[in-house]
Amino acid sequence: MTLRKRSLPPPKTGRGEMTRRKILDAAKREIGRRGFAEASISTITAEAGVAQGTFYIYFRTKEDVMRELVLHMGRMLRHHLTEATAGAKNRLEAEKLGLRAFLDFVRKNPDLYKVVEESQFVDEKVYRQYYTDFAKSYRIALAAAEKRGEVAASKNGVSTEVRAWMLMGISVFLGQRYGLWDPKTPLEPIVEAAAAMIAHGLSPAPGAAPGRAK
Amino acid sequence: MTLRKRSLPPPKTGRGEMTRRKILDAAKREIGRRGFAEASISTITAEAGVAQGTFYIYFRTKEDVMRELVLHMGRMLRHHLTEATAGAKNRLEAEKLGLRAFLDFVRKNPDLYKVVEESQFVDEKVYRQYYTDFAKSYRIALAAAEKRGEVAASKNGVSTEVRAWMLMGISVFLGQRYGLWDPKTPLEPIVEAAAAMIAHGLSPAPGAAPGRAK
DNA sequence: ATGCAATATGAATCAGTTGTCATGTTAGAA
DNA sequence: TTCTAACATGACAACTGATTCATATTGCAT
Known part of the structure; x- marks a missing residue:
């Protein structure tokens, strides 16, 4: 109590x-x-x-407003992402649509985005909760996709969780770099490049000719 | 002047x-x-x-100390990473060794890590510089690896830069989650899972049987 | 209409800083 | 040894901005 x-x-x-x-x-x-x-x-x-x-x-205090705004951001973003990824045919497509939607959101709500990031130094608890909650939905979505064979099966217990945090890190950093700091650049090529990397990683495509010299 | x-x-x-x-x-x-x-x-x-x-x-001020500490962190981390990745046979291995070293570094220097993250709200310029510098070395290393055929060729102009920021986001988020917030968990499985994802992405391995039901 | 709870005001209070400065102390060059 | 620039001290002046509070005002239920 x-x-x-x-x-x-x-x-x-x-x-x-x-x-x-x-x-x-x-x-x-x-x-x-x-x-x-x-x-x-x-x-x-x-x-x-x-x-x-x-x-x-x-x-009660200025901190109170921070907390409230973080929760608000969470609700807005969730809503935005849910809408954006609703029509996805599979997880990979959902990732791409979600990233695109996230970058849009950041460009449209730079204030809110910055508030959430700063909340970490004002009320760490609410900040952790924010990302922990996101990670949880992410984990669930990824696990379901694994079951459906849409993404590689995780090798060990932690790997779904690790993937979730990696994907969040990717979004946050691209959001910072291209959403906040460089808000004019067209997003398409960025999302394209990111989606390819999320799907296949850095490895040279195994099907593609590895050494097309010249 | x-x-x-x-x-x-x-x-x-x-x-x-x-x-x-x-x-x-x-x-x-x-x-x-x-x-x-x-x-x-x-x-x-x-x-x-x-x-x-x-x-x-x-x-001169408290802000001055922040700036100095951010630069200090940059130097220390660079040094740590350079040492750790020196013996890597290829870029993929360097990524894995680098991530492992980064997580170690965060666990050993949580204060410094937190200082750098907070610097963003104290002197944004020095914070941007910090990551922009890292992104630059990353880009150079990735471009060289592309030339050598160790990683997939970038499809368009932005993609190397995008990859660099994605990889930084991955490190920072894993650093936060497993370095700062959960400093006891063994790092091996985490690094393992992350390296696999960095190498191959989420896609089911094309060689592996996609639908081994039951 | 009237009365009360909800809402609004803004001057005053209060707590906690930073950055200064007049005054020592130290170490090493000559 | 002596002299001086570098370094160190710590009390405090000056400021800042959050929070309180005694005092209005509003508008709805009756």
């Missing part, structure tokens, strides 16, 4: 709901732009168009 | 050198443990066994 630090009760009226959302939205932009340390409550409330004290009606 | 904010002159005596190193070391531990925001100059100097003011003889 460790119910320490309950979250504040949710707003009871429509007005409250609106205000809370305005603050959350301003916080997302502000923290995304300036980072957690630089973002001040006064700036956030100013941007939201409310008084300083109003913040504390809905959130 | 934008020489703004020159770094402080280096110590001129052995004593100064020692003191500077003690501070840097304490800062590494302190920031690694408590994070950049929580780490205070007074705590760092206390741990280093010097007075508060001494800090400012060697560093």
Whole structure:
């Protein structure tokens, strides 16, 4: 029964709901732009168009907002990815569609993305949970695909988990490099290249002629 | 000629050198443990066994220390990886040895690792430089391996770069999951699984029987 | 209409920093 | 030995920004 630090009760009226959302939205932009340390409550409330004290009606601390935003990102991203991969014929196609959708998401929501990454240094627990949850769905999806013979069978107990974390790392790094830092470059060739690597790895294609000199 | 904010002159005596190193070391531990925001100059100097003011003889700000530590990590890691992959027969083997060495490094230097990751929110420039530099050496190594036919030829211009970032993402995420968060688990099976995936991807091995039912 | 709970205000409080500085101390060159 | 630049000290001035709180205001249920 460790119910320490309950979250504040949710707003009871429509007005409250609106205000809370305005603050959350301003916080997302502000923290995304300036980072957690630089973002001040006064700036956030100013941007939201409310008084300083109003913040504390809905959130206990600045950290609270981070937690909330991480959960929010999780929900949004999950939804986005579910939609994007719904029509996939197999796991490999799902990986490709998912990566593409993820990069799109990052470009459309750079603030949210940065908030999640920074949450690791504000509330490590929520950050771990975020990735651990993703890893879990990933593991399940991969295990199912293994059963169906769509991906190579794992050699040992850990390998599905390892693959899940590798795939997350790939997405996060490509998201950082091409989603955040280089938001103009066309995504197609990137996704193409990444999907090929995910499917076949670095090895020279065994079927293809290995040494076509000249 | 934008020489703004020159770094402080280096110590001129052995004593100064020692003191500077003690501070840097304490800062590494302190920031690694408590994070950049929580780490205070007074705590760092206390741990280093010097007075508060001494800090400012060697560093302008806390951010300065971060920058220095990121560069330090870069040098140490590069050295560690170079040694570890020296005897590799080919790129695939180098990848495996490199990953293994990286995970070792993370387990031995968790503070330094965390400092580098947090630097992204303290001085984004130095963080980008860190990974951009690594990506560059990676690209060069991959391109050479392609020439030698050790890895699949890239299909288009971006693909070598994409591969480099994917491989870095893989390392960082496995480093986080198995190096930092789960520092006891044996690394062999993890490296084994990861190397297989890096070599062949997710696709069922084309040689292996795809549907050995029951 | 009226009364109460919910919501809103923003000045004041409060805690904790950083970075400075006037004053020693040290070591090694001459 | 003496002299001086380098190094070290630690108290504290100045600042910052989060959080509190006494005081309005709002709007819905009755």
